[in-house]
Amino acid sequence: MARSDAVRTELVAVVVAVEGMPRVLTTSGYPLQLPAGPLRDDHRSMQAGLRAWVEEQTGLRLGYVEQLYTFADRDRARDGSGRMISVSYLGLTWLVNADLERWVSWYDLFPWEDQRDDGAARAALEPHLRAWVEEAETDRRAVRCGVTFGLDGREWLPELALQRYEVLYEAGLVPESPDWRAVLPPEVSGPWMLHDHRRIVATGVARLRAKIQYRPVVFELMPPEFTLGQLQACVEAIAGQHVHKQNFRRIVEQQLLVEETGGTSSETGGRPARLFRFRREILDERAAGGTKLPRGR
């Protein structure tokens, strides 16, 4: 095995926080890009290397981190100088002093993913998806669009974010696609990102939306103390969907995910809410415990 089999390896971070909207951390400059850097010999592990790069490039110290996916298709090569492998990670934090300049909203990146409002972006997409479906002889495209985008009376599933991005990419409905048709305004198609960073973010979105349902990861995005309303708003922001208030509260409380601090908060107007804190012990105590996504309000 000669040195010629060696490959450049890069670590890429999808760091998410929720501040009004769910947001992804970018480094400065355009096109938008994620914190990233090569894996170096002095990095003890890839996680350690990733933390180092994120801190160096953005000043942020990461808490929760998990591996996302490793990308290495040959056609990702950027400059012909051999292949590049990217190992991507998902990181979660909450923001103490929010300088949001580098924190790009998910829904600026993927406007169609927010189903809480009128779903305008999704509606704008639909005719172009239909057109793409028409081009093919078989109905595979139709079925695929139907499932991923919840068309024809099907259900919209938040965790299919990556599949939706892939459909749009193949259909030439995002600018970075090789078949880009330029039929969509930027408010609908979303912005370019460096290389395939937007795909990597989509992978993170899908993973987080899926995981939030069976593991208590939301709390990594919350401050030490929070109200149930804030917690629910955070879940809704991530899912891009409303959830049923009463059921949400019951699930959270009866699963013993949180405990009261005794304090209250009267920030948002209306009756003051009790404050809670995450019972971090349950990460050890139980293997399960997520926040289901009951249907809209």
Place this chain on the structure above:
Amino acid sequence: MARSDAVRTELVAVVVAVEGMPRVLTTSGYPLQLPAGPLRDDHRSMQAGLRAWVEEQTGLRLGYVEQLYTFADRDRARDGSGRMISVSYLGLTWLVNADLERWVSWYDLFPWEDQRDDGAARAALEPHLRAWVEEAETDRRAVRCGVTFGLDGREWLPELALQRYEVLYEAGLVPESPDWRAVLPPEVSGPWMLHDHRRIVATGVARLRAKIQYRPVVFELMPPEFTLGQLQACVEAIAGQHVHKQNFRRIVEQQLLVEETGGTSSETGGRPARLFRFRREILDERAAGGTKLPRGR
């Protein structure tokens, strides 16, 4: 970014088939090892490279493949000549002509993972786990063992296979552990594998057990036609647990995962069973559809 940041990259395959027992494909020789080889420039993608290596080393053409995890801790270095990155994949097949020599049973590798029999291996492990728990001042080890191994009246969760392996590794109860205590006979601790290949297999076991519950992946392990009894036996083999017969059948049939072929089979003695085939269309039609693991019989 100089050439010094380049890193050797290896592809590793965990290929699973069920023939009586769930089995993992190994290449010849001892210690046991998984099919693997460096990622080469002429590989179009990592998946393609993986398929090439598996076919070259074992003659098997892979069907279903998904990425598992990427390992790169510095202390994995094997010969001091720089770091090695291993990108692991899970592959699923069924065996036409079973020459089982290279197909090692999961439960030879992880004897404690089979809960269908008396659970003898697990019982043999328990006192040594308790001893390890006693060594610590805090009760974190106790909680961790309790959750992962289903002690103290807790539930045994098949999909925690990786966590269980990690506990045993840290507790020095598997031979490859740096703290190996040599208190267990080989029938309980299982055999060595090359490098950290046993950890990689454990990752695959955990992933498959988890995935089988929410995605119809069992069928990748089945022949084109099968009886519901055979399907159930396959699920039970993978989960290492019995499932409730009637509920299993209802789930499979009402989810429209299968359709009758019209034929019957009278292989196993008793009344001949109807033959079914997987409705591969539902992979497109629906995003969901797994085989839940209802509790034992």
Place this chain on the structure above:
DNA sequence: ACAAAAGTGTTCGTCTTACACCCATGC
């Protein structure tokens, strides 16, 4: 007084679990 958000109680329906039983074949 009214808006706005917190918080409670209860009903309805579906999906899971479990039990009991009948059927068709080989030996």
Place this chain on the structure above:
DNA sequence: GCATGGGTGTAAGACGAACACTTTTGT
């Protein structure tokens, strides 16, 4: 005839979805 696995119906119960309503603050 009996052992063995295939196959069916139905009742009990847990859990999620939904609705209606009360409480407590700020303006």
